[in-house]
Amino acid sequence: MKAQSTGKYNKGFATLEILIAFAVLILSISAVILLVFGNQSIIIDSQTNSEALYKAQKMLEEARAASKFDFNLVNPIPNTADDIYTKNLAVSMVDFFTKNVTSNITWKVDGGRDQTISLYTLITNPDAINGGDTCNSVLGGDWAHPKLLGDVDVGQNNGATDVDVFMGKAYVTTDPSSVPKEDFHVIDVGNPNASPLPILKSINTGPGLVAVQVAGRYAYAANTSINGQLQVINISNASNPVLATTTKLLNVTGSGTQALGNSIFYADSKVYLGLTKTATGPEFNIIDVSNPLIPKWKGGYSVGHDINAIFVRGIFAYIASPDNRELIVLNISDPTNPTLVGSLDLTDNSANGKSIAMVGNTLFLGRTIGSSPSTKEFQLINITNPINPITLNSANVNSTINAITIRDNLAFIITNDSNLGFQIWDLNTMTLYASKNVQQTSTGGMDCEGNVIYIAQRSNKALQIIGPGP
DSSP states (O other): HHHHHHHHHHHHHHHHHHHHHHHHHHHHHHHHHHHHHHHHHHHHHHHHHHHHHHHHHHHHHHHHHHHHHHHHOOOOEEEETTEEEEEEEEEEETTEEEOOOOOOOEEOOOGGGEEEEEEEEEEOOOOGGGTTBBBOSSSSSEEEEEEEEHHHHHHHTTOEEEEEEEEEEEEEEEEOOSSOOEEEEEEEOOOOSSOOOOOOOOOEEEEOOEEEETTTTEEEEEESOOOEEEEEESSTTTTOEEEEEOOTTTBBBBTTTOOEEEEEEEEEEEEEEEEEEOSSSOSSSEEEEEESSSSSSEEEEESSSSSOEEEEETTTTEOSSSSSEEEEEEEEETTTEEEEEEEEOOTTTTTTTOOOEEEETTTEEOOOSSTTOOOOOOEEEOEEOOOOOOOEEEEOOSOOOEEEETTOOOOEEEEEOOOOOOEETTTTTTTTEEOOOOOSOOOEEEEEBBTTEEEEEEESSEEEEEEEEO
């Protein structure tokens, strides 16, 4: 009996040992599986983290590169899918010359949890510090419903012809109907809602001004006199601007409305001055203002027509003109000898080149309304190769486009339309995004500082400010 009892006990113990051995084996295998798959998960997480970091860094590098080419190219990018990642670029203005740029990469990890990597940097626009573009390309507020803010009447029958705004001051030109009357006005726009806006000082430079560009302590103005087409005004004391010099171009002749100042652009210590059609001599002129008190004519180019607008980048000058070639491109690498390198002749020659804006490799050309209803007054042009401009999208505005400002995906334009003089166009769809009756015919110029638009008008309310809706 004892032997049988012992055998049963030994069999039971052996079975228990086997069960324990299986349990230990299962635990060991489970631990190995967890270790293997855990390490695999860690490896995958490490790889996705590294890839996300690379994508975030790449977005910032692309933003830095874009800012060096054109500060206005750096704008927010909405959520975009990229494999397992969602990425976006957030951009905000620190001041008129600095943007805060943040790249965000989001993806899901085990358990459906969101993982995010964010990197940020500051980029600056040093070219604007001495009087360059202080417009905020990052849109803010409701521009689908623009609203009128402050305004001022400068008291001249012909109203304003142009405006350049810098650091809370608007420099406005007028072309009075009679002489002597003030034609250069400094207006405080620190409070854009003020009506009337405070006029700090108005002076008479005689006989009238049609265009202005501010750079540093000076304002450069195109004058409607054959005896002095360029005027330099010292604005170091905004409350007491002083006419510093008047320059007559000795190599041009004309009578009546010929050979008068008509358009102006400043870049790199040079003034690019456009004239009305001359009898003899160049309508496009390059003037060295390294010493603003002693302007020196360097060279010119004869177009045979008015120069309505000028935009300069690098070694190229882009000209809008009534010529059959509405866009003319000059190589200005040698200022003493500008040469024609490219042009564009658009359909309907009754519509003239009138205004220019540029962002990146896209030039935005505004034209006068032509005799045909399908003029396409708003034209986008690819200038990646300035020698061979290529037409892109276009739109029929049904009015002359006097000035253009580009902000992110929107084009702000002023027209001769008596009801909808101020218009905003969506560049993605080339359709009208918003408009505003500014109560006057907006045949003057336009500028932007911060998040508001300033327009010069040829009547009462010579300077009017427009901002986004609430």
